[in-house]
Amino acid sequence: MTMTTEAITLGDAVNFISLEADYLDHRDYAAWLALWADGGTYVIPIDPAAEDFADRLNYAYDDAAMRRMRVARLTNGESISARDAAHTLRSLSRFRMLDAATRDGTTRIRCAQHLVEYRRDRFRTYAANVTYTLRREGGEIRLVEKVVRLLNSTDALAGMSFLL
Numbered sequence: 001m002t003m004t005t006e007a008i009t010l011g012d013a014v015n016f017i018s019l020e021a022d023y024l025d026h027r028d029y030a031a032w033l034a035l036w037a038d039g040g041t042y043v044i045p046i047d048p049a050a051e052d053f054a055d056r057l058n059y060a061y062d063d064a065a066m067r068r069m070r071v072a073r074l075t076n077g078e079s080i081s082a083r084d085a086a087h088t089l090r091s092l093s094r095f096r097m098l099d100a101a102t103r104d105g106t107t108r109i110r111c112a113q114h115l116v117e118y119r120r121d122r123f124r125t126y127a128a129n130v131t132y133t134l135r136r137e138g139g140e141i142r143l144v145e146k147v148v149r150l151l152n153s154t155d156a157l158a159g160m161s162f163l164l
Contacts, residue, residue: 022087024163029074037144039090043061045147051148070163086118112129115164
């Protein structure tokens with residue numbers, strides 16, 4: 001018997017990615033963590049051309065354990081980033097399906113992200129191309145990989161006390 005999985009449409013992906021952004025902007029980190037597939041990877045590479053993230057220096061290269069630790073630092077009140085947490089607002093646009101339903105059941109989507117951070121009476125903006133690899137698991141869409149390619153990733157960046 002063959003098991004079929006419903007394909008992830010561009011509309012499904014846009015709704016999922018928008019939900020993820022909403023969770024992050026409203027600091028609903030428990031819900032954000034629940035979006036991830038087992039073995040999922042969250043990456044913010046320094047090198048804009050990097051493809052082999054495990055063999056490079058990155059701002060973030062997080063598996064499930066590292067994502068949980070990052071969220072704990074943001075929410076436990078003990079770190080500086082938790083005491084004066086940034087408020088963020090993400091705008092997402094230009095969604096493009098890169099791979100629709102590959103052999104392993106994943107779908108890749110790329111979009112533009114403009115993030116505004118407000119912290120300590122100061123606004124900062126970050127622009128990035130973000131690639132999401134998504135897969136259905138038990139009928140639910142899950143994040144397999146999220147790669148945030150900051151446009152200024154090779155510049156000296158101020159402390160980012162939030163999840164991109």
